[in-house]
Amino acid sequence: MSLLNSTAPLSELDARARDIFRHVVETYLETGEPVGSRTVSKSGVHLSPASIRNTMQDLAHLGLLSAPHTSSGRLPTHQGLRLFVDGLLEIGDLPEDDKRDIEARLTGRGQTFDQALHEASNILSGLAGGAGIVMTPAFEAGVRHVEFVALGPDQALAVLVYADGRVENRLMALQAGMTPSVLIEASNYLNTHLRGRTLSEARASLKAELEAEKRRLDEAAATLIETGLAVWSGGDAGQRALIVRGRANLLGAGQSAEDLERVRSLFEDLEQKEELIDLLDDVAGAQGVRIFIGAESKLFSLSGSAVIAAPYMVQQPKTGAARVVGAIGVIGPARLNYARIIPLVDYTARILGRLID
Known part of the structure; x- marks a missing residue:
């Protein structure tokens, strides 16, 4: 789910800017602290701190980095994080141990689908380090x-x-x-x-x-109107009334x-x-969709937070087309471990879709 639309496309960044930008974001996601030019130079970028600092200033002008204080390092903006996730993040497959654990917890013998939804929320909360959310499907049955x-x-x-x-x-x-x-x-x-x-x-x-x-x-x-005993009132068809004349007749x-x-x-x-x-x-239009919170943190505002969500779907029996019936996701600080959480949410959503089918 988008954090914010980026103000600068990846194509506007040359190889040096991309490399420095990637190092800044990865270091920030790991430490949660502003990243300075000396830190970037020590992380594998073979440029002088002055050159790195100039490039970081250019990235700030593009809206991708910000400086919380004059003398501190730089932080990625929400636009910068969006650009990083879309174009530079390397997402691997979920480890097999995690896959087996998720499948076992969601498909336990005798477990109802509602219980599986609660368990999915707990899984996302525990493994992702954020608040797991699950929207139950809006069924359309007889x-x-x-x-x-x-x-x-x-x-x-x-x-x-x-x-x-x-x-x-x-x-x-x-x-x-x-x-x-x-x-x-x-x-x-x-x-x-x-x-x-x-x-x-x-x-x-x-x-x-x-x-x-x-x-x-x-x-x-029509018969009453033709005989002069009634007439339609004015107004549109939905509001008109029949006025009856000469009831004695x-x-x-x-x-x-x-x-x-x-x-x-x-x-x-x-x-x-x-x-x-x-x-x-x-x-x-009533409140039939419920949201389960799988972590204790109370998120009263999404300002400064990130949402990673995925739909779970079922196959239409006649056409074979996929239909979205619900969604699961993780809400947490912008400094989420995207590389781990994205495949985690995606795989959990696929298992829930299989359960419904």
């Missing part, structure tokens, strides 16, 4: 049962039971006017008509029914009274389905 529990005037808990037996609780914000009775009616309707469908499929089905009923409403209202006209009752019923159906669609949108 819903067997749904229930809404009102927690207050503007908040509810959606309990989703999926066809594969998983149970998921989502804390969701409620739109104005969504009463507990509306939530109960919504639960009953969805459990009766939309069982086995995913949330997105349920929404699409309701949307199609909504459009069909709007057409039926227009047809039912309807008492003696059986067909007109039936048409009016049909229009009233269709209005109620439309309102109910629109509420259901809004509710499904609220569920889909």
